[in-house]
Amino acid sequence: MTSLDGYKWRCSFAFGKYEQMASALLLALLLMAHLDCPFARRLYGLDGFNQNYAITWGANHVSYLDQGRVVQLSLDRSSGSGFGSKLDYRSGFFHLKIKLPNKDSAGVVATFYLSSRTNARHDELDYEFLGNREGKPITLQTNIFANGHGNREQRIHLWFDPTADFHDYKILWNAYQIVFFVDDTPIRVYKNLASIGVEYPSQPMQILASIWDGDSWATDGGRTKINWTHSPFYAQFQGFNIDGCSSDSITCSSPNLWWNAGSYRELNPAQKAAYQHVKEKYMTYDYCYDKTRYPTPPPECYQ
Template identity: 35%
Template structure:
């Protein structure tokens, strides 16, 4: 009798646990909205959030990209980067219109994390491309260890500006000017990748990947896209009542955090790189 009661109790507990976990898992299956490339490990963490882990080894990198394309929106994800010696690796979260190749006219908004040798600060590279016009990088040293735990990274994109945020702290805004290129017409998909950037990522390529430490793994969770879904015909479909990002510009708090990031974390600003622009800086540099 006692054994039967124990079995019934365990069965009841199992049903209760499943009833708690299943809805959370179903709601968290954001990876279903993406196609994958390379080795992508999908799992759920203890809180029911879906985790997508990208794996880089000698044979290949990995990535995923959204099946939908968007025209403006707010895009966020939590990431835990490669631990230890990640020199030469590049981890990314970005939007692109998908037209690639030298001399093309694609649009793109980048958050790229450049690997480092153990103990060195991690560099976040932010960049904007409009109709093939790029070279607008601001690079920041992160003020925490991004491999020790998950941190939230956000891109807000509307017809006024592009805002980059780290753990809900605004570090950069790229403003729109009527007479300068700006990504406002080409729908873009969301991408995440982990790849070998040995020629560029760490100290301008001086420190390549140490393949003896492979495989390298970076994890993503908590992805959200509050955005206008592009349509092949007609206007984009925008979420009713959830489009506060459409008019989002810097407020007083944002301006303070941008100034703080410039003073304490900014380690490269294209508007100060005269060697790169011998004929003069891009037009927006004199208006910031």
């Protein structure tokens, strides 16, 4: 190779290298423009947990199973445990796959919820799993707080054994509606009716999960207590990727975010049919029909 040939080869190599770098930079910029909002990275297993979540309490009651793909929270007489997301979010389609405590779990409460860090005027979207004696159904209670006002409980019995395997519990939250899903079945819908004066959650919220002693109220109104001889009680969680818009963004209502698209602004016909089936067959309590608490139902109940 002559010195001229060597020069040409080095120039060609350098040009190709910079061309690749420019292409990679362009791709990154295009992706950022398309996303239009900061996301938690879609990592899985223990990497996903450590990237997106941290233990918030009861660290000595937390263990990692299946090479870190499962986080197990435990409850005994000394303590429960919990974890929470490192970021707060202002919209998204959030989920955790959960396997609940088996056998006699009366008085035990496992949770997955979103909550703002404000106090008196906080927003919150709750899944609360209320344990029961062995052979009796676990109750799934949902609740919605907006601007500090809650008391919007609904309860259902699930159509499967939630202690036998993992199921995917999801919360869609955008500017149009909040939908709670069990796997792909909608079990609750709360529309944004701010136009008629109904409060709607809008504050940045953290994702949280926990297991704790709720025997003062959780089972039979608190009449059935925890049998501590059956402790520790375990709730297992997996699926730690997060699809959400973090609270430091001003574009969390952007239509470029897939959960804000038109197809997520109301249920489709199949989802409406499934939701109606759940209400007719599995719902055991709905605040809208509690005449003792609400002689006149709240305005959202008429929609």
